[in-house]
Structures are given as structure tokens and as C-alpha cells.
Amino acid sequence: MLKKSLAFLIMFIFMIALVACGGDDETTDDTGSTDDQTEDTTDDAAEEEEAESSGDGGSVEIFSWWTGAGEEDGLLALIDLFEEKHPDIEVENAAVAGGAGTNAKAVLATRMQGNDPPSTFQVHGGAELNESWVAADKMEPLNDFYEEYDLMDKFPEELIDMVSKDGNIYSVPVNIHRGNVMFYNMEVFEEHGIEVPTTLEEFVDVLAQLDEAGVTPLAMGDKEAWTATQIFENLLLATLGPDDYRALWEGEVGFDDDRVREAAEYFETIIGYVNEDHASRNWQDASQLVGEGEAAMTNMGDWAKGYFSNDLNLETNVDFGYFAFPGTTEDFMVITDTFGLPKGVEDPDTVKEFLNVLGSVEGQDAFNPLKGSIPARVDADASKYDEYGTDTMEDFQNSNLAPSLAHGSAASEGYLTKANQEVNIFVTQQNVDQFIEKLQQIAGDL
Amino acid sequence: MKITRDQLMALLFLTPSFLLIVIFVYGFIGWTGWVSLSNWNTLMPDMSFAGLKNYIYLFGDYRFQADLRNTVFFTILFIGFVIILGLGLAILLDQTKKANALFRNIFLFPMALSFVVTGVVWQWLLNPSTGFNQFLQVFGIQPKWYTDTNILAGFQWGSIEFGLPVAMIAVVIAAVWQMTGFSLAMYVAGLTGIPDELREAARIDGASELQIYRKVILPMLTPITMSVVIIMAHISLKIFDLIYAMTGSGANFVTDVPGVYMFETTFRGNYYANGAAIAIIMLLLVAVFIVPYLINSRRGAS
Numbered sequence: 001m002l003k004k005s006l007a008f009l010i011m012f013i014f015m016i017a018l019v020a021c022g023g024d025d026e027t028t029d030d031t032g033s034t035d036d037q038t039e040d041t042t043d044d045a046a047e048e049e050e051a052e053s054s055g056d057g058g059s060v061e062i063f064s065w066w067t068g069a070g071e072e073d074g075l076l077a078l079i080d081l082f083e084e085k086h087p088d089i090e091v092e093n094a095a096v097a098g099g100a101g102t103n104a105k106a107v108l109a110t111r112m113q114g115n116d117p118p119s120t121f122q123v124h125g126g127a128e129l130n131e132s133w134v135a136a137d138k139m140e141p142l143n144d145f146y147e148e149y150d151l152m153d154k155f156p157e158e159l160i161d162m163v164s165k166d167g168n169i170y171s172v173p174v175n176i177h178r179g180n181v182m183f184y185n186m187e188v189f190e191e192h193g194i195e196v197p198t199t200l201e202e203f204v205d206v207l208a209q210l211d212e213a214g215v216t217p218l219a220m221g222d223k224e225a226w227t228a229t230q231i232f233e234n235l236l237l238a239t240l241g242p243d244d245y246r247a248l249w250e251g252e253v254g255f256d257d258d259r260v261r262e263a264a265e266y267f268e269t270i271i272g273y274v275n276e277d278h279a280s281r282n283w284q285d286a287s288q289l290v291g292e293g294e295a296a297m298t299n300m301g302d303w304a305k306g307y308f309s310n311d312l313n314l315e316t317n318v319d320f321g322y323f324a325f326p327g328t329t330e331d332f333m334v335i336t337d338t339f340g341l342p343k344g345v346e347d348p349d350t351v352k353e354f355l356n357v358l359g360s361v362e363g364q365d366a367f368n369p370l371k372g373s374i375p376a377r378v379d380a381d382a383s384k385y386d387e388y389g390t391d392t393m394e395d396f397q398n399s400n401l402a403p404s405l406a407h408g409s410a411a412s413e414g415y416l417t418k419a420n421q422e423v424n425i426f427v428t429q430q431n432v433d434q435f436i437e438k439l440q441q442i443a444g445d446l
Numbered sequence: 447m448k449i450t451r452d453q454l455m456a457l458l459f460l461t462p463s464f465l466l467i468v469i470f471v472y473g474f475i476g477w478t479g480w481v482s483l484s485n486w487n488t489l490m491p492d493m494s495f496a497g498l499k500n501y502i503y504l505f506g507d508y509r510f511q512a513d514l515r516n517t518v519f520f521t522i523l524f525i526g527f528v529i530i531l532g533l534g535l536a537i538l539l540d541q542t543k544k545a546n547a548l549f550r551n552i553f554l555f556p557m558a559l560s561f562v563v564t565g566v567v568w569q570w571l572l573n574p575s576t577g578f579n580q581f582l583q584v585f586g587i588q589p590k591w592y593t594d595t596n597i598l599a600g601f602q603w604g605s606i607e608f609g610l611p612v613a614m615i616a617v618v619i620a621a622v623w624q625m626t627g628f629s630l631a632m633y634v635a636g637l638t639g640i641p642d643e644l645r646e647a648a649r650i651d652g653a654s655e656l657q658i659y660r661k662v663i664l665p666m667l668t669p670i671t672m673s674v675v676i677i678m679a680h681i682s683l684k685i686f687d688l689i690y691a692m693t694g695s696g697a698n699f700v701t702d703v704p705g706v707y708m709f710e711t712t713f714r715g716n717y718y719a720n721g722a723a724i725a726i727i728m729l730l731l732v733a734v735f736i737v738p739y740l741i742n743s744r745r746g747a748s
Contacts (some may be wrong), residue, residue: 007461106713113491132716136490223694277574279697280593414487415713421509428698 030207057088058350062066062339063118065104066371067097074371078174079232081366082357089350094118105413112138119351124139125162125336126409127249133340134165140341140348141168142355149356154377158401162409163338171340172359173376177301177366178392179333179404180234183258183308184297185290186318188215194296196323200238203326207273219295219398220274221286225420228427230406231270231299235263238327242400249410251446256440264432269413271427278427288312291320299325301335301407305388306372324395335407337374338439413443415444475729482722489716500723510724511606512699513707517731519610520618520703521682527622529671530679532629539630540637550634554627561624565691568620591615592693595700611700613693621688625681629674637663638671650690672739679735684728704728 029115032342066075072095079091096104101122117138123129133139144150145170146211152160156171163171189196197203210217224229237245239259241286245254248260275295278286287304289295291312293373307324308314324331339358341351357363364375374393382390405407408416418440426435449457485496505511533551539546556564570576572591581588592613600609640663648658686705695710697701704724712721 101712109489109713111717112489132489136488138490222697226693277590277593279595280574280591280693412716414715414717417710417717423696425508425697 011236018418019240028038047361057086057090058347059090059092059119060347060350060354061092061094061119062354063094063096063104063108063121065098065101065122067095070310071371074367074369075162076357077366077370078363081363082354085357086353087295089353091354112136112342115156115344116334116430117344119347120245120339120341120354122339123171124408125171125334125338125413126403127161127411128408128413129171129338129340130161130165134170138343139170140343140345141170142172142341143169145172145341145352145355149359151359154379156378156397156401159334159336159376162320162334162336162403163340164399172355173337173338174213174338174358174364175337175371175373176376176396177373177407178299178334179230179297179335179407180328180331180397181302181304181322182299182321183287183290183304183322183326185293185295186321188293188296189321192296196321197326198323198329200235203303204266204269207270211273216275216289216295216333217273217297218270218275219281219289219298220271220278221281222278222427223282223285225424225427226406226416227283227286227300228271229420229423230301230404232263232267232423233405233410234299234325234328234333235266235270236260236405237333237402238325239263239266242331242402243298245402249405249446250444255436255443260439261432261436264426264435265428267351269432271430284311284344302388302392303372316386322388322391327426328402330399332396332401333404334401335404335409337373409445415442418445448557459511459529464598478725481553481719482726484719486718486722487716487720491718500719501727503720504723508605509695509699509702509707510645510676510704513702513704515606515608516614516699516701516703519614520621520685521679523610523614523618524621524625524682525675525678528625528629529674531622531626531635531673533667533671535630536633536637539634550631553630556624557627559624560684561621561688562691564620564624565688568616568623569692572616573703580597592701593697595696595698597700610697611699613696617689617692617701620692621682621685625678632670632674633667636667640666676735676739680732683731685737704731 009345013126016400062079064075064077066072075095078100079093082089083091096107098104104122108118111117112133123133129139151172158175159176160169163169163173178214184196188194188210192210192215194206194209195202197206207217220227221232236248239262240248240253240257244253244257244259248255248257254260275281275286275289281289283298283300283304284296285308286295287300287307289310290298291314291316302322302437308320309316314320323329325333341348341355359377361375361377361380364377365381368375368380369384369386374380374389374396376399380393382393385393405411405416405419411419419439422438422442425438480493482500483496483498484493485493485499487500535549539549543551569592571578572589573579574589574591574593579591582589590612594612596612597607597609598612600607602608644662644666645658648662652663684705685703686709689701689703690706690709693701695706704727708721708724708728711717711724
């Protein structure tokens, strides 16, 4: 009698243990969820029910790290549009919050390694797509898809190159952000009679001029090193020019090139003009200095525009202005979010339906105005975007495109991690020789 | 030998958790160790054998050297202050019988917070452009707290400067603020466990209050101190959340620790083998503290 109840008890303990382990899979996606996401999940549940009731056309799971204010709105608008067009397909929004995508990327890596890919996932065009997922043979080529929906001439050729490897196209870009933008406080510029600099020499002069006038010339917030890396990549683009800049990441131009050294020397000079407490600030804190007129300029991707107008309530071209990073006026440092089709997905045709909506003018115009980015397509409806957006759209079509290092397009995540590390050391020690030497050493990880 | 029913029951109850621990703790430690010896420094698994390559890389790495330095100084300062403050407060509480419970709760309360919360709160408190720091600026003091890259009492070791990073002090303050309550509680329990007869006896022998503490009470608290050191050591050697939330790696990695480096290497850089090697080194660092303690307590028991 006793033995029997004991056996039951042990069975019970084992079952609890099993349930606890098995539960893991389901909870992983929610890791690090915020209040925002809780709302989002309820929305989802409602959406799913709706879809289920209207028939069985398969399902599509969309994996991203878009859980922040504007980006989540954009994603939900896109999903709404898709559900309107395909009420029979069930949509699952598998967004993972936190850490600028770090958490999401870790979850994605685990799922891909375990052969459980989401239907489609957010990935930056360039090395983040090509050198990791494509190189690991985890992605389906989308050449036929591009042909079928006549997309080949709807995106700039350089952009299609960024999502291609060995002649095959692997993903569909949905948006474009620009990394080589300087935002400046117009009042400060006016007060000190400063003209917008277009070359690096002029830029250094302006920095010195502002410094003498007692204003912090450049605001930097490198609590996370990528903001400093972003300045360095813009300098590389300025000294090398777009062609050799791309060649650098393809290993055709070495880091011992004189122009790389020139960029490092400019970098050293520029760091001399940043706010003293840069290491304790993030990019928002740095942008705030510009907004409040304590600093004159900051280099940031165009998501800073959203921060200026939405968070600081500043008016575009009245309170703050923008210009291309000096020396890169003709160039466009591209950060693009794309979605591809992983291998081993149950229902590739359903996923392609989603990619079609995402790649359509309608889809891009639903998504981008909310997210604060510009559409990747060249034929989108410019009237849906604000002044900054239309300006940037025009630049996008008339500039040389260059892949961003700081945002994973130019080199692998591994290289970027190490490059950020070296940039962090350089910002404090400012030893050009050692920096160049280290960059050469880690070039093997490109 | 005959196994009694009680013993059988105990065995049966222990087996499930024993198995789970063997698989999910020791099994995964073994797996991590195996990964650390592999070439898996890409997105997809590559379990080919690499030998000690990943460890050799780490010890030549500037950042990892800085991490080890920071860990040593963080651990020494953190444990030191937690013990001194905890013991000091416990003795003061011991003297004030009346409000004892109230004070104990006040000091113990920070323990209820997670290190992440502590990190965020202290990041705000020490922010160079707010509150207390602006007040200091009135007197011409420009506090840099966690952004200072200076090294105190430094000397060169390999490619890095060995010494106490000034910025680390800010992290130590936050960590001590949180954990002092714990050592306080331990010492209060220890002090309550010392029978009044011993103090009385000492008093009759003509010992002063100070002498009673030095000669009678403190020696009796040694096992408590041992426990505090062990618990604090394993917290400080694998600390991640506080630093990640409060300062990140810091300029020139002055507040970087192996935990943060492991996270970034593994989950940002996809260097799984390197990350595993860092994790194993962290485990060994903790073992340096724990193993002698285990051996010691075994000896004490037998």
C-alpha cells in the first residue's frame, strides 16, 4: 500500500519536472517582454481567432524585434494589411523584445540550430544575412519570387546586391535607414555663424570653431560602442569613397591602406571634440544635448529624427536640421531590414504571400511612415512621408549606397563585436598605430 | 546489510532530483566544457576539436585581462565592505535592543530588489548631470563616477594596467548597498546564537565590552564570516545583471566583467566556443573559493 502511493508520488514529481522542461519552448518567445508586448499579445490572440474562424489557409509566423513604439505600430499595420488581403491565413507575430535585437537574435539562432525556423524573420541586409544564414545554407533563394512579382527593377541595384550572394537573392527589403546623418541644433549654428560643413577639413574647422566658442561641438553617447563605430565607418566611407569602402569589407582593400589610417587619424581628432561624459550616455542622451543646445551636432541614424520630433518635441528644419556626414554627401550608408524564406518551412507559398505584401508599394507605405524609415522601393508614394522622409527618399535614389558596419550589413556579427571592442579601446587610448594593427588582426573574422 | 524502510524512502525521494541535477547542472557544465574545446565560433554548430585554442586566445585578449583585473578588485572591495558594514551594523543592533527588529527590516529590505533594479536606480543616482552630482558641481567637483577611466595604484601587467579602476567604485557602492543587509542578517543571527552566559562570565572576569567583542564574540562568529565570504564570492565572481544594467562595459572596459563579456561574445558575436571558455573560467574562479570550503567543512564533520 505504502509502496504504491510512493510510486505515485514519484511519478507525480517526474511529471512536474517534464512539464516544467517542456514548457520552456513556449515561454522562450516571451523572454524579456515589456508592457508594450503584453498588449500586443492580446491583440494577437484576437487576430488569431479571427483568422481561424475564417478558414484554413495555413499560417505564417513573423519573427522580429519590433516591439518599440513606432516600429511595433508599423509591423501591426503591415500585419493588418496582410490579413485584409488573406483572411484565410493565420498570422503569428513572434516579436522578441529587448536589447536592439540581441535577445531576438539569440532566440533565432537557437531555433535555426534546432531546425525549427520561423516562417520568416527580420534580418539586416548585407553580411548579417549573407555571411551567416545564407553561408550556413539555411535560406531559400528568392530569384523566382522576384521574377514572378516583377521586383527586380523596383529596388536599387546596389540594394539587391546587399541581399544577394553568388547570384542568388535571399530576402525582400522592407525599409531603409540612413546611418551617415548629422543632426544639428540650428540655433547654435546660427548664433555662431556656422555653415554646414561638406568636407572633412571643413568639419574639423567647424569643430574647432565651436569649441573655441565654448559649445560642445559634437555629442556622442558611446555607452554602447556602436555609436562610436558608426562615426568611424562614416569616416572610412569619406576617406575611401563608396567603391573602396565596399572593397574593404570584401577583403580587396587592406586595413593597412593609407586612407584607413587617415580615417583613424580623423577619428582621433574628432573624439577630442566630444562631450566629456560620452561614456555614460547612450545615443538618446547624446541627442538630448543637441536638442537642448548644449552641444551643436551629433551623428546618428535617422531614427534620431523620431527622437527629436516625438520625444523632444522639436520642429524639423526649425529647431534641428540635418546634413550628410561631411565627406559622404554623395553617399548613403544603408541600414535595411529585410525578410527572407528559411529552408525547411512547412508552407513556403504562404510565406511568399506575406513577402509579396511586404514588398509591395502598399505594404511599404503602411509600414514605413509609422516606423519612421523610408521605403526600400523606389516607386513608393512620397506624399505619405514627412519632410525629412521625402528628403531622404530623394537622397536614397541619387546616392551611392554603402553597407553599414555598425549595423551588421558590412561584416559579420562576430567581426562587429570585435570591432566595437577595438573602437571602445581606441576612444579611450587614442593610439592610432595599435588601432590599425588590431583592425588588421581581426580582419580574419570578416 | 539491511536497508530500512526509512532509508529506502529517502533514497526514492532523492533519486528524481538527483537525476535532474546530474543532467541539467553537471551534464550541461560538461557540455559547456566540451563546447569550449571546440571550433564552434560560428552561427551553426561546429564541434570539431580545437584543443585549448579558445583559452589561449582569451588570456591574450586585452578585454579579458581587464575583466580578470576588474573581477579581482570588485570581489575584494565588495566582500570587504559587505563584511565590515554588515558586522558593524549587527554589533550596533546588538547594542540597541529596542528598535532591533525595525532596523533589521530596514537594512534587509534592499535584498528584495533584483540587481537589475539596483543597477538602474544607481545609474540614475550617479548620473553626472543629475541631483547630487550637480550639487557637487557647486563646489567645483566634477564627479565622473562610472565614466572615469583612471586606475588607482596602477602598474603595467601585460598589455593592461593593473590596479583599481575608479569607475569600479561606483559599482561596488551599488552592490554593497544591496548585499549588506544579507551579511547583517547573518551576523545578527550569529550574535543571537551566542549565549548570554558567556558574556556574563567574561564580565565577571573583568573584561571590558570591547574585550568581550574582540576575544569572545568575534572568534565565535568565524563560521558566519566563512559563509558570508562563500556566498558573496560566488555572487561577485559571476556578477552580470548589476553591471549590465548600470554601466555596461565602461570606457576602456574599466567596469567590464567576465559575465558581460561572455554574454556579448556568445549572443552577439556568435563565438560560442569562446563564450563557453569564459563560462568555464568563471566556474573555476568560483571553485577556487568553494572547494577549499567544502574540504574544510568535510574535515570538520569527520
